[in-house]
Amino acid sequence: MFVQSESLAETPAEQADRLFEVFCTPEPLIEAAEKSMARVEERLSAAAAFRVPFQGGELQAYRFTGAGRGTVVLLHGWTGRAAVMTAFVEPLLAEGFDVLALDFPGHGRSDGDRLHVPLGVGALHALYAATGPWQGVVAHSFGGAVAFSALSDMVGDLAPLTYGRLVLIAAPCSMPRVFDTFARRHEMSPEAALHLKSHVKRLTGHPVEAFMGDEILRQHPIPTLILHAPEDQEVLFLSAEGFASAGDHVTLHPLPGLGHRRILYAKETVQTAVDFLAAQ
Template sequence: MSSYLHKVAGQAINLTGVVSMRLAGRIAFRLFSTTVSPEPKTDKERKLLAMSRNAMREAEPFMLPVHAGMVAAHRFAPIGEPNGKNLLVVHGWGSRIDYMQGLIRGLRQTGAVVIGLDLPGHGGSTGRFLTVPLAIEAIDAAWRQFGPFDAVVGHSFGGFVSAMSAAGPEDWMKRRTPSRLVLIGAPVAAEHVFSQFSGHMGFSRRVSRAMDEEVQRIAGQPISFFSAGRMLAAKPDLPVLVLHAEDDKEVSANAARLYDEAGPHVELQWLNGLGHRRIVNSQQTIDAITRFLV
């Protein structure tokens, strides 16, 4: 959807709020949570998908059941001498494991088994809808099938939900804590993401509040609850590596700084010049993660 169409849709939802603010909040949240088609949309994505085909053929495919359908998981064997490590990789919003083959191959070359997880509504998984609880359920399914994991590596939204899965309260979710956690270009709080989305759509303040209230209705928690930084601050025994570029135009560098403030168990490394997407398969990223996992 173009920026113009986003604004038109945003104004239509604002008008809906005049009649029913609760309905406007539901529509806004539904729009926020609806995923795009997993088919590549640009020539660059089509080229990247074609380049990944041979690498994806090296994986053993699995379909794991979740409440909303099935999620696709891909088990990649080590390249070279196995080191006994078992790693989970989780992609970002609008992406898929196919697009992370540079990173996955780099991790496999250390001798690790790598599990690549397609989140609901992405890649080979079913559905066209994704929320934080659905993503955490998908991660839990991967743990039940392949875990425990020595480390979870998540990019963007995948890093955000991986952090909450690793450090969230056990009375709300079944915590799945790896030995180490790596976050690449990851947002730190749902409030920030919602605010960015509301601004992009041109929502009124009342519609933005109604969307927050819809989160409370669906998840049983206020939007402020979904703060990965605060959750990690309460888990000082979990070593965390945060990789971010200050030139990231999709996730503010302030998110990385807030993660860094969670405590001395969080290590922040700036990989400037790599933006939000090139950072994923960068050799600098692979080297930093490899050092962290030793």
């Protein structure tokens, strides 16, 4: 007997609601990636680990104490964790900065099993309440979307955060484009794709079209450095060019040949970011 599949039986709204859960659920790391992650996590042993209350659970954070010049926060990307950002720690400490690294919800040792930009912004506010003010933020990929969104007042009733300088590494500039890419990958109909985007307004009070990094940086002109590999296939270099269009306060520094993830461990990436933060 022919049984109609679940996906064929779904309405566009039902499909969008189901796939939004997929969109917000981090994939587990494969075994090889877990072993690699375990090696870099050893660097966290030099930090003071602490927990931050957040939405009925706790976030995991790490503090490396420097000479009190100011605090720089490190934000990882999707399926990452604090450990992947630790290449920046020793050079920042050498410049006198204190360093904080955070596991986003659903990542590392933080509670939860879901993550999206509004949730990430809320987590950043929780960390700021416990540790602010901050001199700078260094953010990779998804973490960059959280970092620039947190500069705005577009996530519920959360006030804009402020930090002296911002470094965005391989970060997406256009949240509408992120949703469009996801919708194409899952062969969603135009109606379903539209409903998928409606979840952003439900969570933040603003449409997804408002979450454009170039426009937010234009409205909040803090000194910003963009580091991006032109051949990056996970987040296209088009995003870097978009950020750079925000104004003269944004500096674009292409890093050819480093891809989307290797860029985090390259000496040029780390040194360029640290020099930029230390110039303030």
